[in-house]
Amino acid sequence: MKKLDWYIIKKFIGTFIFAILIMAVISCVIDYNEKQEDFTIKNIPWGERLEYFKNFIPHIVALLFPLFIFIATIFFTSKIAYKSEIIAILAGGVSYQRFLRPYIIGAVFLCGISFLANHYVVPAANKDRIAFENKYLHYTASQSDRNIHLRLSKDLYVYMQSYDYVANMGYRFTAETISGTSLKEKLMADRASYDTLKQEWTLYNVAVRTNNGISEKLENHTELKKKYPFTPFDLEEDETIKEALTTPELEKYIAREKLRGRETLNFFYVEKYRRTSQPVAGIILTIIGACIASRKIRGGSGLHLALGIVISALYIMALQLTNTFSTKAGLEPIIAVWIPNMVFGVLALYLFIRQVR
Numbered sequence: 435m436k437k438l439d440w441y442i443i444k445k446f447i448g449t450f451i452f453a454i455l456i457m458a459v460i461s462c463v464i465d466y467n468e469k470q471e472d473f474t475i476k477n478i479p480w481g482e483r484l485e486y487f488k489n490f491i492p493h494i495v496a497l498l499f500p501l502f503i504f505i506a507t508i509f510f511t512s513k514i515a516y517k518s519e520i521i522a523i524l525a526g527g528v529s530y531q532r533f534l535r536p537y538i539i540g541a542v543f544l545c546g547i548s549f550l551a552n553h554y555v556v557p558a559a560n561k562d563r564i565a566f567e568n569k570y571l572h573y574t575a576s577q578s579d580r581n582i583h584l585r586l587s588k589d590l591y592v593y594m595q596s597y598d599y600v601a602n603m604g605y606r607f608t609a610e611t612i613s614g615t616s617l618k619e620k621l622m623a624d625r626a627s628y629d630t631l632k633q634e635w636t637l638y639n640v641a642v643r644t645n646n647g648i649s650e651k652l653e654n655h656t657e658l659k660k661k662y663p664f665t666p667f668d669l670e671e672d673e674t675i676k677e678a679l680t681t682p683e684l685e686k687y688i689a690r691e692k693l694r695g696r697e698t699l700n701f702f703y704v705e706k707y708r709r710t711s712q713p714v715a716g717i718i719l720t721i722i723g724a725c726i727a728s729r730k731i732r733g734g735s736g737l738h739l740a741l742g743i744v745i746s747a748l749y750i751m752a753l754q755l756t757n758t759f760s761t762k763a764g765l766e767p768i769i770a771v772w773i774p775n776m777v778f779g780v781l782a783l784y785l786f787i788r789q790v791r
Contacts, residue, residue, distance in 0.1 A: 450506035507723030541720035545713035552709035703767035725785035
């Protein structure tokens with residue numbers, strides 16, 4: 435590491451931190467203005483409001499990370515190019531590949547932090563943020579969807595016609611144990627309620643039909659307590675939960691929902707793969723930004739920034755487009771998430787080759 439490396443890395447990281455903090459503050463102000471009426475009407479304590487914004491900042495920083503690592507690269511590179519510092523560096527015998535080395539080091543450092551934050555830190559903050567929004571800001575459904583089917587294990591299937599969250603009561607509950615093509619047991623209950631403390635279901639007016647090959651038995655119970663590995667909230671398809679799960683938790687959730695036969699899992703796969711692809715996008719965009727802004731041109735920093743904003747907008751549009759194709763049209767999630775990185779990776783390679791020629 436030479437003085438040149440430290441100089442560029444300090445400029446790079448310092449500009450990025452300054453830019454992202456400014457945007458985080460602006461985002462908090464905008465978000466507060468949007469929610470101010472709800473805060474006032476519901477008389478939310480200031481301590482909880484501050485706790486909400488403490489958890490909101492990691493969410494917005496993670497969301498804007500690729501954009502601002504790109505903007506920071508263009509901004510400070512354009513400034514040193516305008517002062518002819520890059521011309522002096524290259525004229526001193528430093529190759530363009532060597533000049534880019536501190537950019538790569540700085541980008542890998544920032545993207546490594548982003549990688550760990552995306553997989554562990556941001557989901558933990560999102561868990562508290564979403565809990566606050568659900569408690570104070572969002573409409574809480576009083577009833578579940580109708581006619582819900584869940585697969586709880588290899589052989590166990592349950593059905594619920596509907597669930598009333600206010601009354602804590604479900605209606606027309608059925609649990610079937612199927613081995614191969616044989617129905618071993620079928621339990622039917624008029625009503626079912628869930629005890630959150632004991633984590634068990636209480637079933638009312640129950641009929642249990644047991645089939646043991648050639649013999650069959652029918653039992654009736656006024657009330658029956660059973661433990662099943664699901665809760666009333668599993669009857670709702672809440673896609674926002676993907677933001678509040680660390681990657682190991684998300685993988686377990688996907689495996690559980692896949693077993694239950696849920697069909698809309700692409701939302702969760704996209705989130706899982708995005709957490710890795712986004713930091714890599716930061717490295718690619720850093721190379722693009724350095725290659726664009728290292729040339730001294732008419733218009734200076736303003737033109738470089740305008741070009742950077744356009745490229746950032748194109749990246750975000752490409753990401754949103756491919757994600758939509760995955761969640762709505764069935765495109766493989768890992769391909770959908772990585773297509774923008776592949777396209778912009780080719781652009782970064784082209785700009786780099788053009789610079790070293």
